[in-house]
Amino acid sequence: MERDLLTRRLSGAARASLRWETGLGLLVVAIVIFGAATSPQFLTSTNFFNTGVSSGEIAIMALPMTLIVISGEIDLSVASILGMSSALLGFLWARHWPMPAIFVMVALLGIVAGLINGLLVTRVGLPSLAVTIGTLALYRGVALILLGPNTISNFPASYTNIGINPLPGTQIPYNVAIFVVLAVIFGIVLHFTATGRSIYAMGASPDAALFAGIRVKRVKTMLYVASGLVCALAGVLWTFRLATAVQNNGLGLELDVVAIVLLGGVSIFGGKGSMAGVVLAVIAFAALQNALLLTNFNQEATGIVIGALLLVSVFAPNAAALWRRGLPRWARGRPGRTAPSSPLGALHD
């Protein structure tokens, strides 16, 4: 019977996110029309390549983040894991390690970084927001220690070409191709496996999930390890694409990644969201930045538009309820209802 209730709740969530995805699809269409109308370069294959290649790593990091946020947690250390992996890659390359051995070490580093996050969150029982702010500094600090102020840029052209050349015979950049493959894998895990269903369950109600026999701690630890590994991969791609290993690679990207996931309709409280929504949000994010770039809008100020979209994404689902309720009572000087406004409500305790 409990499972019935759970299924009904989940299918309700799925219906809600379907509507959200329709809105996102319309947003993407609107951005494409806007881009095509304002710049003749927008719909060219070169521009498609440039747009894709410059957003690939952010998009890749958004995939495990989606699962983590749906499970009711957060990982703010993703960009630091990217930077730390990039730094280790440069550090070992400068010491003449063979590339395959470096890849193994970088992958191990990502796994260890994710495992530290996961164990602190699940086994010690600390709030993931605080833990990953801590490891955000710690992992970036390791990158600083590894490379210092040095820049390593003498990588062989056969690797750095991934930033210039698309996959042979296509216009698809390597990092976008990897994103597509990973998006399919993460999408299948999230939507078509028992583990995926359990991720929704633990996000919707951690206690219920535990009592239903779901190994909440183990699954969450696995999600953090997956995030660490994927972010290490993003670090390698980032390093080769820019042909540079430097300690501040990817600095501050964690907020972009979180913004994309939330724009994709994933609830910050956990338990809701879909891979399709996040993929659409990735496309909207990349297309919007590119369209604004082509219209000579100050590139760094595109944050205004992204921030506004984020506000819309969080207010739109509440707008109907707000309208029905009319003016909140507290505005008229009497105590009113306030929903629990924790940063991550589902994480309380």
Added chain:
Amino acid sequence: MTSTVTERPDSPGAAPGAGSRRLTERVFRIRESGIIAVFLVFVAVTTAIHPSFLNEQNIQFLLVNTVVYALLALGETMVVISRNVDLSIGSVLGLSAYVSAGLFGPHPGIPVPVVFLVGLGIGLACGMANGLMVALGRVPSLVVTLATLYIIRGIDILIVGGNEVTAQTLPNSFINIPRAGVLGVPYLAIAVAVVIGIGAYYLRSFRSGRELYAIGSNPEAARLAGIPTGRRIFTAFTVSGGIAGVAGVLWAAQYQTVDSTAGTGYELTVISAVVVGGVAIFGGSGSAVGAAIGALLLSSITSALNVLGISQLWLEAISGFLLLLAITLDRVISLRLQAALRRRSSGVGT
């Protein structure tokens, strides 16, 4: 269980009550005494290795560096205690720093207090916007302030363009604000300590301050108890924004060169300081004094690395490690206390 207690109102019944009160008192004392002890040990060890850590110049350097972070930590503490978070303070600081200090260029004779009022006004406006959206819109503050982090920084970038405020345009009366002092202690540090003291007293002893803790402990129970939760949360965000605005003006006086990157990333450093200082990230406990000492500890690490000749490259890793250590210790101690309390209360039952 209650009947057992009333049956024995004499020594066996009274002892567990007094015991648990002592324990809760100890929790409150631990919250600040832990961070104070860590800070003192840190200073003692560093001074033992290198006595020049405690010379006048170094203390002055340390205090001036702490001022901005400690101020921001006060505002963030109010927000975090109410089970919210304000990620926009770095952007507010940047916008306020550029706009306020930028006034000296076109209006060289503008009085310094007016510049501070402009900074305060910008901060209050941003804080009110955050507060309105969180309290009225009932949406998670993490998302709202993440969005305003982007939006305010974007506005800052549009206003700044490629320009920057340079030291030449700033009058001496402005530049000297962080530097003037008595016996090596900057007046500014004294003023900020007083402000933090007032803030701590407000949170501890005023009804509306206590209500922030109540909201943070259990928002629903606080609402049912008749606390105007929306208004309190709105106030907390407004204060946090106003403080970030003033901190922006101080930042400009201290660094004198302001471009569109001023204050980038401060939000996470300040949250680190607040959490290291013993404020629970999910609200309901912690103090403004603890948060200020957290800020002092983080910036004294910078200073200690300098004195000890350790590369600044270690700074970030050490502060990250410290944050993880602080929250882990806090968790372990609170679990122990819970277990102890449970043992005592079950002792009453049997």
